[in-house]
Amino acid sequence: MPAREVSRIKLYDTEIELIKGGTGRPLIVFHGEWGNPGWLSWLDGLASEFEIHLPTHPGFGHSGRHRGLETIHDLVDFYLDFLDHFRFERPALIGFSLGGWLAAELAATCPERIGKLVLAAAAGLHVEGSPIADIFLATRPELGALSFYDPKSVGELGRFCPENPTEEENIASERSQIMAQVLAWKPFMHNPKLPYRLHRIRTPTLIVWGRNDATIPLAHGEAWAKGIAGAQLKVIDRCGHAPHIERPAEFSSMVTDFLKSSRG
Amino acid sequence: MVDFFYFTEMPYPEAPELDKYPAIRLTYPNRYFNPEVGVRIYREYLDQFAWAEEVGFDGVMVNEHHNTPTCLDVSCNLSASAITQRTRKCKILLLGNTIALWENPVRLAEEVAMLDLFSNGRIISGFVRGIGVEHWATNLSPVVNRERFEESHDLIVRTWTEPGPFSWEGKHFQFRYVNPWLFPLQKPHPPIWVPGIGSEETIRWAARHGYPYVVIYSPMELAEQLFTLYRETADKSGYATQPHHLGYTMGCFVGDDQKAVERSYEHVMFRMRMSAKGPVQHYAPVGMSSRSVSSRYSGKSRQPSIFQMSIDELREAGGFIVGTPEVVTERLYYVIKRLGIGHLIMEGQFSGLPHELAMRSIELLGTQVLPALRKEFGPSEASGTAIS
Numbered sequence: 137m138p139a140r141e142v143s144r145i146k147l148y149d150t151e152i153e154l155i156k157g158g159t160g161r162p163l164i165v166f167h168g169e170w171g172n173p174g175w176l177s178w179l180d181g182l183a184s185e186f187e188i189h190l191p192t193h194p195g196f197g198h199s200g201r202h203r204g205l206e207t208i209h210d211l212v213d214f215y216l217d218f219l220d221h222f223r224f225e226r227p228a229l230i231g232f233s234l235g236g237w238l239a240a241e242l243a244a245t246c247p248e249r250i251g252k253l254v255l256a257a258a259a260g261l262h263v264e265g266s267p268i269a270d271i272f273l274a275t276r277p278e279l280g281a282l283s284f285y286d287p288k289s290v291g292e293l294g295r296f297c298p299e300n301p302t303e304e305e306n307i308a309s310e311r312s313q314i315m316a317q318v319l320a321w322k323p324f325m326h327n328p329k330l331p332y333r334l335h336r337i338r339t340p341t342l343i344v345w346g347r348n349d350a351t352i353p354l355a356h357g358e359a360w361a362k363g364i365a366g367a368q369l370k371v372i373d374r375c376g377h378a379p380h381i382e383r384p385a386e387f388s389s390m391v392t393d394f395l396k397s398s399r400g
Numbered sequence: 401m402v403d404f405f406y407f408t409e410m411p412y413p414e415a416p417e418l419d420k421y422p423a424i425r426l427t428y429p430n431r432y433f434n435p436e437v438g439v440r441i442y443r444e445y446l447d448q449f450a451w452a453e454e455v456g457f458d459g460v461m462v463n464e465h466h467n468t469p470t471c472l473d474v475s476c477n478l479s480a481s482a483i484t485q486r487t488r489k490c491k492i493l494l495l496g497n498t499i500a501l502w503e504n505p506v507r508l509a510e511e512v513a514m515l516d517l518f519s520n521g522r523i524i525s526g527f528v529r530g531i532g533v534e535h536w537a538t539n540l541s542p543v544v545n546r547e548r549f550e551e552s553h554d555l556i557v558r559t560w561t562e563p564g565p566f567s568w569e570g571k572h573f574q575f576r577y578v579n580p581w582l583f584p585l586q587k588p589h590p591p592i593w594v595p596g597i598g599s600e601e602t603i604r605w606a607a608r609h610g611y612p613y614v615v616i617y618s619p620m621e622l623a624e625q626l627f628t629l630y631r632e633t634a635d636k637s638g639y640a641t642q643p644h645h646l647g648y649t650m651g652c653f654v655g656d657d658q659k660a661v662e663r664s665y666e667h668v669m670f671r672m673r674m675s676a677k678g679p680v681q682h683y684a685p686v687g688m689s690s691r692s693v694s695s696r697y698s699g700k701s702r703q704p705s706i707f708q709m710s711i712d713e714l715r716e717a718g719g720f721i722v723g724t725p726e727v728v729t730e731r732l733y734y735v736i737k738r739l740g741i742g743h744l745i746m747e748g749q750f751s752g753l754p755h756e757l758a759m760r761s762i763e764l765l766g767t768q769v770l771p772a773l774r775k776e777f778g779p780s781e782a783s784g785t786a787i788s
Contacts, residue, residue, distance in 0.1 A: 321540070
């Protein structure tokens with residue numbers, strides 16, 4: 137298991153939690169609406185070539201948040217500060233679900249600063265006829281079914297939703313859901329103006345989707361691939377909304393191949 | 401001194417095939433609605449409100465919910481408006497407007513002012529946070545409910561009391577010209593009441609403002625805890641809690657004899673068992689209240705829910721009372737004494753209870769139960785000050 141450190145960094149008025157591991161070129165991972173699951177096995181194979189940064193977004197988990205942080209655009213501004221702070225040289229950026237939306241917005245804001253982009257089961261678009269499931273209304277068992285093709289086969293399920301959470305874990309996950317609701321209640325999980333900004337993403341982009349994603353249907357993956365010039369879409373069979381957790385080996389090698397390829 | 405209110409949510413009389421669906425609210429399909437039934441039951445419900453005044457209630461109460469057969473009152477201002485034209489002297493309690501969910505608090509201030517003028521000063525303007533499911537019905541994040549509730553309240557009160565024009569540049573609401581032509585009749589403004597089912601912040605907020613706090617459908621044991629919290633906060637705010645600061649809402653049905661009483665059972669049980677059918681998020685969504693409140697709903701409940709109780713258990717616990725006039729009088733006497741309340745709100749029509757039974761129940765309450773209770777507790781304040 138590669139060495140990693142957990143730290144807190146303060147950028148202006150916001151102090152967030154940051155997990156760091158691996159050595160090499162910079163890679164930033166944006167977690168989704170349920171908060172930062174920490175270091176998962178799919179990252180192991182990347183740690184020898186990348187210095188991987190796993191920030192917990194403001195307001196999520198144990199990260200702070202000032203009152204002005206209320207929209208995805210506010211988070212984009214925060215991550216512009218984040219990029220400035222670390223002086224990253226065109227880092228790779230991977231985002232999951234709501235984090236994928238955030239990654240796409242950031243890449244559209246400053247395309248020259250992002251080396252490569254991976255959007256996994258990304259929220260952010262509205263696709264007529266393929267609504268995003270109402271995750272904020274779902275019960276715990278329903279969430280399992282919405283998130284995975286086969287919850288029982290998921291090895292790291294406990295990291296995603298611990299069976300007997302501590303009070304501290306409960307508070308952190310409730311904070312995450314509250315922040316996700318602040319960001320994405322209405323319009324629900326998308327930005328109606330984003331399609332008009334997608335042309336700005338000139339970063340080489342990989343779109344990864346679980347074929348059986350019941351939270352954000354595959355039609356969204358196709359819409360991203362169509363909207364971002366040159367983007368390639370890879371679909372994983374027998375896989376739901378969290379390919380990095382449900383199919384870690386497949387997902388990891390897909391991402392590794394893309395990040396190591398000469399494009400970009 | 402206690403005053404008595406009659407209340408109905410104006411339920412649709414049936415919820416066909418409810419067993420096929422996970423919830424009675426939000427997504428239960430509206431294809432089961434028949435507008436002709438709507439025409440009939442709205443008329444019946446208005447008759448019941450008018451009858452309640454006639455037989456001796458001090459006031460009537462209206463509320464609102466959305467996307468549910470349990471409540472056809474989708475605008476308490478609209479139903480109150482009709483009631484102002486069907487009654488002459490009773491108080492009309494709106495409990496109330498979900499001010500966090502309104503986009504335009506100034507318009508709301510105008511509407512309630514209009515109602516106060518329509519009714520010659522009989523409006524009690526309740527402000528409610530709403531139950532969780534309304535956030536889906538109106539697509540507003542529950543996370544901002546409290547902030548919007550408080551800001552909307554501040555703006556409405558200022559609109560009622562401060563000469564315009566003035567501007568409001570708040571976090572959630574912005575108006576460059578607040579200057580509605582009409583004011584309420586009552587000065588400084590119609591009384592403001594606040595209902596609750598346990599949110600501690602709401603109780604403290606109501607107590608800090610000195611607003612009457614009405615416990616909705618909770619066992620007496622929980623109501624006592626909530627009232628204690630109110631009293632503590634009131635003490636800190638520099639005043640002593642009086643009965644008129646505390647209200648209690650419960651279901652109530654009176655029949656002439658045991659046979660009539662038993663005819664209500666199936667409707668009572670539907671009200672208690674089915675009208676709350678749905679996931680916990682419909683009632684306590686993440687982010688609407690503090691963690692201390694939300695954890696009460698997540699399995700570690702300190703109190704048994706009255707929505708699981710039998711008729712006998714309900715009578716003991718205090719959520720619902722069904723019986724002959726003698727039984728109901730005795731029990732309501734106990735409830736009022738034990739809780740020290742000044743307002744008792746009785747929901748008397750539920751889930752398809754036949755109209756004639758509801759009317760008879762209202763009559764028995766007004767002509768037998770309330771007079772007996774008034775003998776003990778004195779004439780009510782509301783009836784004494786009503787302007788006709």
